[in-house]
Amino acid sequence: MLSQILLAEFEHETNSTRKLLEAIPEKDLAYKPSPVSWTMGELAQHIATIYYWYVGTLTQAEYDLTADTLERGAPSDIKATLALFEKNVELARKALEGLKDEDLQQPWSMKAGGKVVLGPMPRGIVVRSFLFNHIYHHRGEMIVYLRATGNKVPGLYGPTYEQSKDMPA
Template identity: 45%
Template structure:
């Protein structure tokens, strides 16, 4: 039951992520709002990467960032970032489909070199906070990046100011 609810949200929100990533023109990839922020390409790549975390989140009780390695690929083209998203999404979808949700209350934590960096909590809380909500947060940032570079924003939960029906 829990898995089916998560799967429905996952599929709906992955489509929104796909629309948002496809809206990024190559001309906006190097833009960033300040020296402290990521470029658009780095932010978009991070959004795609979140889907790569599903395996370690769903199948393990400890996610060791000290041993985690990720090849983001060539992020100099939007199509490459979308391609990486599609690759990671397919793997994440398979992981979620095959998840035994009887482990939803198992304690999970994130560590790096033996130090706890994400405190122990039930796996279901991690899925909602670390995977889902974390992703939505970064998508919101990406919407601001698109607006700030004069680009159109696709409707994620209904029409946007770019929709002609307004």
């Protein structure tokens, strides 16, 4: 039951993420709000990459990020990032479709070069925090980037501020 709820949330939120990534103009991919921030292109690519991590998270008891290689393309190419996103969404969807409720109780850890950097904790907590909430956090950042560069923000949970100004009272 819970695994089906997670899959439904995934489908709903993936559509919102797609709308947000599609709103990123190529002309602003090099924008970064501070010297220590990612560029808009790097942030978009990171969002697309998180969907790739679903497979390792949902199918392995220990997931080593450094042992996993993923061709990402240049962060300055929004079309490549959108293609990466769509490819990774399909992989994530298949992994979620294979998830059973009892899998959510199994312990899971993330490693980097053999060193544990997250966990161990129940996989269900990891799905919510490391996968779902992680994407939502970065979508919020992307909204700030879009607004800071004067771009329109698509409505993810109803009309945005900009859209509501155009609506009749």
